[in-house]
Amino acid sequence: MNTPAPEPKIALRDVSKTFQVGGEDFVALKDVTLDIADNEFVTVVGPSGCGKSTMMNTLAGLEEPSGGMVLVDGEEVRGPGPERGVIFQQYALFPWLTVRQNVEFGMKTARVPKAERRERAEHFIRLVGLERFADALPKTLSGGMKQRCAIARAYTMNPSILLMDEPFGALDALTRVNLQEQLLETWSQDRRTVMFITHDVDEAVFLATRVIVMAARPGRVVDVIEVDLPYPRTEDMRLSPQFGEIRRRVWHSVYHQESDRPAATPASTEREAI
Ligand SMILES: Nc1ncnc2c1ncn2[C@@H]1O[C@H](COP(=O)(O)OP(=O)(O)OP(=O)(O)O)[C@@H](O)[C@H]1O
Numbered sequence: 490m491n492t493p494a495p496e497p498k499i500a501l502r503d504v505s506k507t508f509q510v511g512g513e514d515f516v517a518l519k520d521v522t523l524d525i526a527d528n529e530f531v532t533v534v535g536p537s538g539c540g541k542s543t544m545m546n547t548l549a550g551l552e553e554p555s556g557g558m559v560l561v562d563g564e565e566v567r568g569p570g571p572e573r574g575v576i577f578q579q580y581a582l583f584p585w586l587t588v589r590q591n592v593e594f595g596m597k598t599a600r601v602p603k604a605e606r607r608e609r610a611e612h613f614i615r616l617v618g619l620e621r622f623a624d625a626l627p628k629t630l631s632g633g634m635k636q637r638c639a640i641a642r643a644y645t646m647n648p649s650i651l652l653m654d655e656p657f658g659a660l661d662a663l664t665r666v667n668l669q670e671q672l673l674e675t676w677s678q679d680r681r682t683v684m685f686i687t688h689d690v691d692e693a694v695f696l697a698t699r700v701i702v703m704a705a706r707p708g709r710v711v712d713v714i715e716v717d718l719p720y721p722r723t724e725d726m727r728l729s730p731q732f733g734e735i736r737r738r739v740w741h742s743v744y745h746q747e748s749d750r751p752a753a754t755p756a757s758t759e760r761e762a763i
Pocket residue numbers: 508509510515517535536537538539540541542543544708
């Protein structure tokens with residue numbers, strides 16, 4: 490007897506999104522259908538304006554699809570929910586609150602008792618390596634530290650899904666690599682389902698179990714590339730022929746979607762960011 494396939498953690502069914510721009514319809518997403526399994530780590534790449542954030546926002550419940558359906562655990566998404574943690578490129582920390590207070594904020598709103606709040610905050614502050622800065626204000630932190638604070642804040646709500654929209658986009662290369670490794674380490678411990686948008690093909694391949702490639706006009710999914718590399722991923726792996734081959738395939742896929750746009754045609758497929 491065949492065992493039925495497990496229900497996807499996230500399912501997008503013919504999801505479309507149309508915006509009104511200057512009195513005309515603009516199709517930002519067209520008929521996106523995608524299944525993401527529990528504990529998967531998918532990255533999303535594609536040229537600017539292809540609808541990556543719009544897709545993630547429908548999943549976060551921040552945008553309502555114009556057509557189709559977004560399901561989480563088989564239930565239709567009708568707004569934001571605590572099982573979906575969202576992390577944006579801009580850290581969105583409250584400047585007047587310390588790291589600890591920022592990390593505790595969501596739990597306070599959710600009326601988590603004080604002692605438990607404190608304990609959970611301490612745990613995640615330690616996890617992201619900010620224990621020495623728990624009483625610091627955001628303005629005294631570097632970009633990487635602010636992003637780690639935002640990540641700790643998202644983790645405290647214990648979301649089963651993490652939605653990350655270019656979370657490391659504003660950071661320097663070294664901080665970025667450190668945060669990629671830290672993110673994978675925590676993911677391998679608690680195995681959340683992650684959707685992570687990036688413009689960096691290297692980052693997309695390094696992190697993912699699958700890379701989703703999107704194209705613009707209209708925004709749609711054009712390719713899904715499996716990353717058949719074992720975890721833990723190491724720095725050496727980035728130099729391996731297998732990594733290079735997957736990276737080349739992702740590039741090829743993105744480049745072919747973009748090649749009808751002369752101004753954006755890269756001189757070389759070795760370009761790092763889309
Ligand atoms: N609220 C809105 N009103 C009108 N148009 C919008 C709105 N939000 C997004 N768009 C348009 O929809 C398209 C997709 O935007 P989206 O931000 O999802 O793309 P993206 O792939 O995330 O881009 P980037 O990589 O530059 O962040 C863009 O052309 C954008 O201008």
